[in-house]
Each structure stands twice: as structure tokens, then as C-alpha cells.
Amino acid sequence: MTDKTRIRKDRARRELIVERTVRAPRELVWDLWTQPAHLTRWWGPQGCTTTVYAMELRPGGVWHYCIRPGGGGTEEWWCKAVYHEVERPSRLVYTDAFSDKDGAVQPGTEMPTRVELNELSGGLTNVVIITRFPNEQALDDAEAKGMVAGFVETLDRLERLLPGADHA
Amino acid sequence: MNAAPALGALAEPNRFRIVELLRDGPRPVGEIAARLRIRQPQTSKHLRVLGAAGLVEMRAVAQQRIYGLRASTFRDLDSWFRTFGGIWRDRMDGLDDYLRELQRPKRRK
Numbered sequence: 001m002t003d004k005t006r007i008r009k010d011r012a013r014r015e016l017i018v019e020r021t022v023r024a025p026r027e028l029v030w031d032l033w034t035q036p037a038h039l040t041r042w043w044g045p046q047g048c049t050t051t052v053y054a055m056e057l058r059p060g061g062v063w064h065y066c067i068r069p070g071g072g073g074t075e076e077w078w079c080k081a082v083y084h085e086v087e088r089p090s091r092l093v094y095t096d097a098f099s100d101k102d103g104a105v106q107p108g109t110e111m112p113t114r115v116e117l118n119e120l121s122g123g124l125t126n127v128v129i130i131t132r133f134p135n136e137q138a139l140d141d142a143e144a145k146g147m148v149a150g151f152v153e154t155l156d157r158l159e160r161l162l163p164g165a166d167h168a
Numbered sequence: 169m170n171a172a173p174a175l176g177a178l179a180e181p182n183r184f185r186i187v188e189l190l191r192d193g194p195r196p197v198g199e200i201a202a203r204l205r206i207r208q209p210q211t212s213k214h215l216r217v218l219g220a221a222g223l224v225e226m227r228a229v230a231q232q233r234i235y236g237l238r239a240s241t242f243r244d245l246d247s248w249f250r251t252f253g254g255i256w257r258d259r260m261d262g263l264d265d266y267l268r269e270l271q272r273p274k275r276r277k
Contacts (some may be wrong), residue, residue: 005257005261007255007257016256018256018260018266022264022269023271024270028267041260041262042266043259044259044260045255045258046258046262127260127263129256
């Protein structure tokens with residue numbers, strides 16, 4: 001059995017760190033992240049369909065996709081990411097953001113994201129995804145910054161409180 | 169769900185302590201105040217704020233006001249919270265499932 005997903009927050013760096021070890025060679029995991037035919041099979045969320053409209057796998061290249069709920073829902077969540085580093089098969093760095101269908105990014109939703117694939121012995125691959133909370137750099141206003149900090153802190157406390165949440 | 173009122177109410181440390189205490193079960197105001205060493209009028213004020221945010225509910229039993237957590241709000245908060253880290257958790261489950269499917273050994277006849 002592979003283990004469960006671990007999620008923790010680095011409050012100082014304002015990062016959400018997601019970690020999961022899977023039983024698969026690193027090259028295969030890389031392909032799942034970087035080939036639309038694979039990606040749409042697992043990107044989810046469950047019950048939703050993901051359609052990839054662009055995946056230019058090179059620094060500066062665009063990854064444009066849309067998530068739609070199944071079951072007749074009409075919502076559409078468009079996302080546009082720009083790749084910064086593409087180092088097969090170990091490292092993928094991009095900035096993901098909400099956008100419209102033409103790829104115009106919603107300001108303030110940019111999330112710098114780093115995917116690291118580490119090869120372990122026994123045919124296992126350790127997947128680490130590091131996402132920075134959006135907005136923080138964009139905030140000049142000290143009061144607004146304090147509000148966001150308070151919010152993140154409250155989330156941390158809430159996490160300890162909720163029975164179903166992760167106790168990292 | 170709009171989680172803001174609940175999160176706002178919980179941001180105050182004493183209110184958070186009250187919620188933590190009530191996790192073990194409903195308690196009368198006097199007992200909450202005594203256990204947390206908060207003056208009773210202050211405790212009542214905090215409980216009113218928590219009540220307005222839907223986090224606690226009050227039951228009057230004889231002369232006492234008993235406060236307990238309102239489960240439905242916490243369930244909503246929980247599902248709201250899951251959408252935060254939960255997107256990645258679900259996604260990693262999806263990745264793992266798909267990898268298993270891809271690598272499943274072909275069955276012999």
C-alpha cells in the first residue's frame with residue numbers, strides 16, 4: 001500500500017505543502033502531469049471533467065484548461081497556468097490562476113506552484129506539490145495583510161478542531 | 169457556505185477556547201466561565217457572538233443556560249475547509265487510482 005496524502009502549511013513562507021508517495025516509476029508520474037490524455041483522467045475533482053486546451057510544455061508556455069461539473073451542471077472553471085521550469089522527470093514549476101475562456105487571468109488569483117518528483121527505492125515516487133497562498137505579495141495595505149494573516153492562522157486552528165481535517 | 173462569520177468569531181482566542189471546551193459536550197455558562205477563568209459577563213458576551221455566527225446554540229434547562237456546539241455549522245465548515253487542502257487530497261487520490269489502473273497486471277485467461 002502507498003501512504004496517504006500529507007498536507008502541511010509553512011506559515012512563514014505562506015505555502016501549502018502536499019506530499020504523497022505513489023507506487024510508480026517517476027517517468028510515468030511525470031507523463032501523468034504533462035500529457036493531456038493522462039492529466040484529464042485524474043485532475044478532477046471527482047465527478048468533474050477536465051479539458052485541456054493548451055499545454056505548451058516549456059518555460060513561458062501556457063497550460064489552459066477548464067473544469068466542468070458532471071451531471072448537467074453548467075458552471076465552468078477556467079484556469080491558465082504559465083510554466084517557468086520544465087525539467088523532466090523531476091521538476092515542474094508554474095503559476096496557476098483562474099482565468100476566462102480566452103485566457104485572461106483574474107488578478108490576484110495567481111498561485112505559484114512547484115511539483116517535485118523524487119525517486120525512492122522499491123519503485124516508489126514521492127510527489128511534493130508546493131503552492132503559495134495567493135494574494136500575499138499583491139497586498140500593499142498593512143491592514144489587509146493582517147486580515148489575511150489572521151485568516152490563515154484561523155484556518156490552522158480550525159484544522160486542529162475539525163475531526164475530518166488533517167492533523168499534520 | 170459563507171465561512172467568514174464563523175472564522176471571524178473564532179479568530180478571538182477566548183472564543184476559540186470556548187469552542188474547544190464545548191467539543192467535549194454542552195456546558196452551563198457558569199461552568200464555561202469557571203473552567204476558562206473568564207468573567208461570566210464576558211463569557212456570555214462571547215457566547216452571544218458565537219451564537220450569532222451559528223457556532224453554538226443554547227438550551228434552557230431549569231434555571232440554567234446550557235451551551236453546546238451546533239453540529240450542522242461545523243459540518244458545513246468542515247466541507248468548506250476540505251475544499252481548501254481537500255482539492256489536492258482528492259487529486260492525489262485520483263492520481264494514485266489512475267496509476268494503479270495503468271499498471272494493473274494483465275490477467276491471464
